[in-house]
Amino acid sequence: MEDKLSTASKDVLVHIVKLAQKAGMKGEHGDWKEFLKFFDKKFGSSMSDPSKRTADDLRAFVLSFKEKEDINYFARLMKSHTNREKVKQLLKGQDTESPEQRLVHLTLEHPHYSLSYSFPSHEEEWFVTKFGKKAKGKTSNTLLAVDCEMVLCEDGTEALVKICMVDRDLQIKLHEFVNPGKPVADYRTHITGVSAKDLEGVTFSIKDIQKSMRKLLSRGEILVGHSLSNDLKAMKVDHAIVIDTSFIFKYGDESTRRRPSLNDLCKTVLGYELRKKGASHNCVDDACAAMKLVLAKIENGNDDVIPVAQPDVPEVEKAKLLVHRIPNDLASEELKQVICGDFTIEIQASKNGKGKNYSAFAIFENPQEALNAYENLQGEENKDSYGRPQKLVSVQLKSGLTSAIYVRKMTLDNSPSQVSAKRSSQTETSGGELKRLKTDHSEEVLEGSSCVDHELEIKRLKKLVEERDEEISRQQNILTALTRKQGL
Missing domain, CATH: 3.30.70.330 (RRM (RNA recognition motif) domain)
Incomplete structure (x- = not known):
C-alpha cells in the first residue's frame, strides 16, 4: 500500500483521512487527533483539518494502520478515488480529445456527478474495476451500454434481478436474470417486467456479474447508461470511465433542475417512443437506447437545448x-x-x-x-x-x-x-x-x-x-454511508 500512497494525490489523501475520522478509526498511535499529537510535537492537533496538513502528514497517518482489515479498507478507497483522478488527469492532458472522451468529460463535469457517483465502494461486497495498463496514455474509445432492473426486498432495500449489456453495434454482450439473494416484497412487474416465475431456479448472482464486468471492462472501456449511477449501485461496481446520457444533453433552461427521462430523449433526439405509457421496462431496449443516444451525440454533436417534454395533461x-x-x-x-x-x-x-x-x-x-x-x-x-x-x-x-x-x-x-x-x-x-x-x-x-x-x-x-441545507444533508448522508465499515 505504501507504493500506492506515494502516488496518491493530496485530494485523495484528504478524502481518505476524513473518512477515517468519520468512522473513528484508530491506528498504532490512535485516531487522527491522537496521531497528530504524537507525530507533530510542535503543533499537535491544533491544526487538525486534513486539508491544511501536508500530503506527507496524511500518508504517515494512513501508514500507522497495521491491521490487515484496515489496510484493505484504505486500499479499496484509494483504488476508487485514484481511478477517478487518473481519468480526469488523462482527459485534461490530451492535446486532442475523441468524441467519446468528450462525453466522458461532460459527464464528469456535470454539477450532479459528485453526488450521484459517490459510492460506498470501500465495502467488501463492492468491486472496483482496474484502470488498466492499456489506458496508461489514453482512455479507450470502446463503448458498452448497460441497463438493470431492480425489485423491492422485504428488508426495505432494492436488489438487482435483471441486467443487459450491449456493444456499439447493439450486439448483446450480457443478458441475465439475477438471483436477488433475499426475500422480495414487490417485484414491480408493471415496471420491471419481471415476476417471481422468471426467477425460479436462477443462480446467477451479483458476484457473477462482477466477474463478467472484470472481463468486459478490463481495458478501460467506457460504460454507458441512463442515470448510470443507479445501475452501478445495483451491481455494486465502481467504474470510473462513464458516459451518463442524463448528463450529456442540455435540458430545459437553468431554472429547471430536472434531468431528462430516457423516453423523452428518445422522442426528441432519436425520433421514436421508447415505450408506451404504462408499459413495463425492457432492459435490452433501454441499454440499446442509451447507446443510440451516445452515437447520435457523437455523430451530430447536438448541443442544442432539449426542450422539457410536455406531459400529456387531460x-x-x-x-x-x-x-x-x-x-x-x-x-x-x-x-x-x-x-x-x-x-x-x-x-x-x-x-x-x-x-x-x-x-x-x-x-x-x-x-x-x-x-x-x-x-x-x-x-x-x-x-x-x-x-x-x-x-x-x-x-x-x-x-x-x-x-x-x-x-x-x-x-x-x-x-x-x-x-x-x-x-x-x-x-x-x-x-x-x-x-x-x-x-x-x-x-x-x-x-x-x-x-x-x-x-x-x-x-x-x-x-x-x-x-x-437539504442538499448538504443529502451529501452528509452519502458520506455517512461511505464511511460505514463492518465492526466499527
Whole structure:
C-alpha cells in the first residue's frame, strides 16, 4: 500500500483521512487527533483539518494502520478515488480529445456527478474495476451500454434481478436474470417486467456479474447508461470511465433542475417512443437506447437545448391550479381572497403526515378560467423542478403577519392550449402594447402589495437556504454511508 500512497494525490489523501475520522478509526498511535499529537510535537492537533496538513502528514497517518482489515479498507478507497483522478488527469492532458472522451468529460463535469457517483465502494461486497495498463496514455474509445432492473426486498432495500449489456453495434454482450439473494416484497412487474416465475431456479448472482464486468471492462472501456449511477449501485461496481446520457444533453433552461427521462430523449433526439405509457421496462431496449443516444451525440454533436417534454395533461387537469406551501393557519376558504375567479377547493393529503404547510387544488370550470386567474396573480414567477410555471404570492394571515404561498400551473408554458388561452386573456392597448386584464376584486387583493415586496424577497432567500441545507444533508448522508465499515 505504501507504493500506492506515494502516488496518491493530496485530494485523495484528504478524502481518505476524513473518512477515517468519520468512522473513528484508530491506528498504532490512535485516531487522527491522537496521531497528530504524537507525530507533530510542535503543533499537535491544533491544526487538525486534513486539508491544511501536508500530503506527507496524511500518508504517515494512513501508514500507522497495521491491521490487515484496515489496510484493505484504505486500499479499496484509494483504488476508487485514484481511478477517478487518473481519468480526469488523462482527459485534461490530451492535446486532442475523441468524441467519446468528450462525453466522458461532460459527464464528469456535470454539477450532479459528485453526488450521484459517490459510492460506498470501500465495502467488501463492492468491486472496483482496474484502470488498466492499456489506458496508461489514453482512455479507450470502446463503448458498452448497460441497463438493470431492480425489485423491492422485504428488508426495505432494492436488489438487482435483471441486467443487459450491449456493444456499439447493439450486439448483446450480457443478458441475465439475477438471483436477488433475499426475500422480495414487490417485484414491480408493471415496471420491471419481471415476476417471481422468471426467477425460479436462477443462480446467477451479483458476484457473477462482477466477474463478467472484470472481463468486459478490463481495458478501460467506457460504460454507458441512463442515470448510470443507479445501475452501478445495483451491481455494486465502481467504474470510473462513464458516459451518463442524463448528463450529456442540455435540458430545459437553468431554472429547471430536472434531468431528462430516457423516453423523452428518445422522442426528441432519436425520433421514436421508447415505450408506451404504462408499459413495463425492457432492459435490452433501454441499454440499446442509451447507446443510440451516445452515437447520435457523437455523430451530430447536438448541443442544442432539449426542450422539457410536455406531459400529456387531460383537459380536466388543465382547469386546476396547484396551491402549495400553504401555512396551516391559513384556512382553505381564505384562498378565495387571494386567487380571483370562481373555483372549488380540494385539499391534498400530506405525504409526510402532519406538517407546517398543506397543499390544495383550485378547480375552475375550464382551462381558460384557470389561466386567467394565474395571470392575474401578482408575485415573483419561477419554475418547479419539472419546468412548470409558478408564482410566489403574498398573503395576509389573521395574526397580522404576512406569509407567501406558491400557485402553480398544471402544464408547461407554450403548449398550444396555454398560448391561445394566454392571448385571449390579454387586450391590445392603443399604443400596441399588451395589457393584462384585471378585475376589481384582484385590485383589492393587491392593494398595498408594495409594502411586502421586501418580505417576499426574504421568503425567497429563506427558500434558497432551505434547499441548500437539504442538499448538504443529502451529501452528509452519502458520506455517512461511505464511511460505514463492518465492526466499527
